[in-house]
Amino acid sequence: MAEETLKQWFVLHTYSGYENKVKENIESRATSMGMEDHIFRAIVPEEEETETKNGKTKTEMKKTFPGYVLVEMVMSDESWFVVRNTPGVTGFVGSHGAGSKPAPLLPDEVDNILHSAGLSRRNHDTDFSVGEMVTIVEGAFSGLTGKVTEVDDEHMKLKVEIDMFGRLTNTELDYDFVDKQ
Incomplete structure (x- = not known):
């Protein structure tokens, strides 16, 4: 459980339009490089947007922060290296360069972003049942x-x-x- 408290959310800057590819790359690299205990989730925050044009209503998902991906991870030299060197990642937001570690998002910021995207801060089983x-x-x-x-x-x-x-x-x-x- 000590590991749980070290988990934090960080913001990555990516090439615009490559957010979903970066998310996939981070997830696959975490698995292939044995970093599942340090890199947990990558998300591209999106919100549903409804638009009416010429009398037709169209609903689509729009990226809340184009050019950015959120990653939940335990910051270490290894995890930083794996994420930082993922194709499409241009850097961590809040890092001062020269290999310095970035500042994590505050819990309230994470809650607001994830809640607006309809996601949960905690990664857990969602199969609760009555009587449990x-x-x-x-x-x-x-x-x-x-x-x-x-x-x-x-x-x-x-x-x-x-x-x-x-x-x-x-x-x-x-x-x-x-x-x-």
């Missing part, structure tokens, strides 16, 4: 355990029944706030 026991890991009820009473996969929310002062209470939580037992 979970531990709450964030928020006001952190440390409590409860039973899942409702699952909303579309909005990544759960209703969890917890014991508060001898009474069963239902609360709604984001997937990010719980871990399976």
Whole structure:
């Protein structure tokens, strides 16, 4: 679990139009170079955009930050080297050059970016089921355990029944706030 706390999100600058290719390259290089324990996820933040033209409504995904890719990783010399030398990556945002390590995104920044893209900050199993026991890991009820009473996969929310002062209470939580037992 100590490794979990070292995981941070970094922003990569890429050639414009190559964001998805860079994402694929990072994922395949992490696997082929045995870096799965240091390089976890690469994402290209996108938002759904609806446009009406000539009476026709068209919905498409637009890149939130063209020319940039987010990568979740444990920063080390090896992981920095693998990511930095991925084809299409021009550099880390927040790095001062000359091999200096970049500054990670702040947790609030990560939450906002991922939430707007409909993604979760934590990479976890999303197959929760009614009746399953979970531990709450964030928020006001952190440390409590409860039973899942409702699952909303579309909005990544759960209703969890917890014991508060001898009474069963239902609360709604984001997937990010719980871990399976």
